Amino acid sequence: MRRPLLPQDDSSPRRQLELAEQRAVYKWTHQAFEGIASCEGIPKGEGPPVTWLARVAELILESVRNADKIERDEERIEGNRQALKELREDIEDFEKGGMHAAFEHIASFVQGEEFQHIPVKDIADYDLLFQSIKRPELADTYQSNRSFARLRLAGPNPMEMKRITALPAHFPVTPFHFEQAMAALACEGEDNTPDTLADALSEGRAFLCDYKALDGLPGGDFPRGPKYICAPLGLFVSTKGTRTLLPVAIQCAQAVGPKNPIFTPGDGLAWQMARSALQTADTNMHQAVRHLAHTHLVMEPFHVAAKRSLAPQHPIARLLEPHFQGTVYINNAANTKLMAPKGGVDAVLALPIGVSRQAAVSGVQTWNFRGSMIERDLHERGLMDRDTLPDFPYRDDGLLIWHALHDWVEAVVRTYYEGDASVVADIELQEFVATVQAPEGGRISGLGAVRTVPDLIQVLTHIIFTASTQHAAVNFPQRDQMAYMPAFPLSNFAPPPTSTQVTQEQVLEQLPAMDLAHYQATLGHLLGGVHHGALGQYRERWFGHFAGDRRLNTALDGLQSRLEQIEALITERNERRMPYTYLLPSNIPQSINI
Numbered sequence: 001m002r003r004p005l006l007p008q009d010d011s012s013p014r015r016q017l018e019l020a021e022q023r024a025v026y027k028w029t030h031q032a033f034e035g036i037a038s039c040e041g042i043p044k045g046e047g048p049p050v051t052w053l054a055r056v057a058e059l060i061l062e063s064v065r066n067a068d069k070i071e072r073d074e075e076r077i078e079g080n081r082q083a084l085k086e087l088r089e090d091i092e093d094f095e096k097g098g099m100h101a102a103f104e105h106i107a108s109f110v111q112g113e114e115f116q117h118i119p120v121k122d123i124a125d126y127d128l129l130f131q132s133i134k135r136p137e138l139a140d141t142y143q144s145n146r147s148f149a150r151l152r153l154a155g156p157n158p159m160e161m162k163r164i165t166a167l168p169a170h171f172p173v174t175p176f177h178f179e180q181a182m183a184a185l186a187c188e189g190e191d192n193t194p195d196t197l198a199d200a201l202s203e204g205r206a207f208l209c210d211y212k213a214l215d216g217l218p219g220g221d222f223p224r225g226p227k228y229i230c231a232p233l234g235l236f237v238s239t240k241g242t243r244t245l246l247p248v249a250i251q252c253a254q255a256v257g258p259k260n261p262i263f264t265p266g267d268g269l270a271w272q273m274a275r276s277a278l279q280t281a282d283t284n285m286h287q288a289v290r291h292l293a294h295t296h297l298v299m300e301p302f303h304v305a306a307k308r309s310l311a312p313q314h315p316i317a318r319l320l321e322p323h324f325q326g327t328v329y330i331n332n333a334a335n336t337k338l339m340a341p342k343g344g345v346d347a348v349l350a351l352p353i354g355v356s357r358q359a360a361v362s363g364v365q366t367w368n369f370r371g372s373m374i375e376r377d378l379h380e381r382g383l384m385d386r387d388t389l390p391d392f393p394y395r396d397d398g399l400l401i402w403h404a405l406h407d408w409v410e411a412v413v414r415t416y417y418e419g420d421a422s423v424v425a426d427i428e429l430q431e432f433v434a435t436v437q438a439p440e441g442g443r444i445s446g447l448g449a450v451r452t453v454p455d456l457i458q459v460l461t462h463i464i465f466t467a468s469t470q471h472a473a474v475n476f477p478q479r480d481q482m483a484y485m486p487a488f489p490l491s492n493f494a495p496p497p498t499s500t501q502v503t504q505e506q507v508l509e510q511l512p513a514m515d516l517a518h519y520q521a522t523l524g525h526l527l528g529g530v531h532h533g534a535l536g537q538y539r540e541r542w543f544g545h546f547a548g549d550r551r552l553n554t555a556l557d558g559l560q561s562r563l564e565q566i567e568a569l570i571t572e573r574n575e576r577r578m579p580y581t582y583l584l585p586s587n588i589p590q591s592i593n594i
Helices: 013-025 050-072 081-092 094-111 123-129 145-154 175-187 197-202 265-309 315-324 327-338 344-348 353-366 374-380 393-416 420-425 427-437 453-475 504-510 514-527 539-543 550-576
Strands: 028-033 036-039 161-164 206-210 233-238 245-251
Touching: 013 265, 028 327, 028 353, 036 265, 036 327, 036 353, 050 123, 050 514, 123 514, 145 245, 145 265, 145 393, 175 197, 175 245, 175 265, 197 206, 245 265, 265 315, 265 327, 265 353, 265 427, 265 453, 265 504, 315 393, 315 453, 327 344, 344 353, 344 514, 374 393, 393 453, 393 550, 420 427, 420 453
Parallel strands: none
Antiparallel strands: 028 036, 161 206, 206 233, 233 245
């Protein structure tokens, strides 16, 4: 491997030749995903490695065995055995064509005439879908209000909640609502320290989840509709005594009126339906925006820009390359198969596929690079106060990773850049920064100029963090949490409640039927089960150096030692809290490869 060099230190004509060759292969397209930037096709070398395919095959076989046991369990599951048989056969075909074939074949399960309604008679029926694959532990706790609230802090979407000091005018929660909620929660054994709505607001212990972005959007109808989705508001409070986050109120629409009452934990089955409506809104935002747009789709332009602007021997190219492995491939599969009409996303989400795609596009277009840095985002949402929110795993574990990556990136950058002048003089780096933002290039917003060493360190840390840690936080709960449909109904099949007069039959009618829940569990098991590679474990180290420069070995040793310490610290934290394992360094892949 050639020694990494900045362009100002390398006059070899071979450098420009290799850069031209990369530009010929990595071309921009703005048509594949409705106007945002991506790579044209799948360049050679962007396909998955054998070890990745082996893990996918392992998960496929697990799903086959599970589907086979469900199919044979005739006495416990009434319904269409042929539909389950079709799913099993489709899963077996996955190994033949990689993830593209996997997404295409699994979609055929819900496209064919065999896909029929298998009714749910009891919530416990959903447990029958986990025969040989592990039933998510969340199934034991999701019905508690404490568990429901904690999903805002340790679930797949810790990106929606923000601190408030006053209620929005269109969410008129009253002191009576608050008292009713706290009384009901106290009956469940929660903190009964005397508290008031005014105190919670003034002391910074009140938090809002507002899904106004979904207001007015239609529900889908594939594979069996109609589906329903609303734009709810949810109020959560950190209790005065124990500082436990608990839910206080949900309004299932943005408009105030008699058809949109405010529900509290004291409203029984109606509260269950309101919680389900909020979860459906949250998961649709998660899948289209927080997951797909804000990790997968925003990272691909950085990869293409790097290939087009940075020569192979550029030290920044070598630093970033492992964090882009597999991203073009998996994004192409998601775009052409999973996000296609009558594909997997169309089947499980409440929104029609065209609306989900547009939500993803808008999510990329409005994403602000610097504003999305974890510490800045948490600060702007008012979530950095550990006294108010002492148990916030995404924040606490995520910041540990951020600072470790920052120190590693700083060591790499300062090895090559003597000062700010060398950053400005790096024509390839400056081209990379310009290209990733250009209208004819990556179309990424909020990056701006990069002209100092500290700023370059910050920018590179954010790219690596997003491609590894942030994606791990939003992707891997799909298996351990979102595969269990009652806790995460991606669609509702009845409108949200309009009064407290609700029956158990209405609660079940709101939830997806068994066949669709099986489909959701299979997708979650596959998408959340592929852990390929681990953060800090760079392949180049096999040859005794990192990226062709032995000077970086000490820094890499430091990163790996730091990650081991973080692993031990998070493991120790998990002994004192409800476990949160998604940001254990050993569970964080280097790149977005699933």
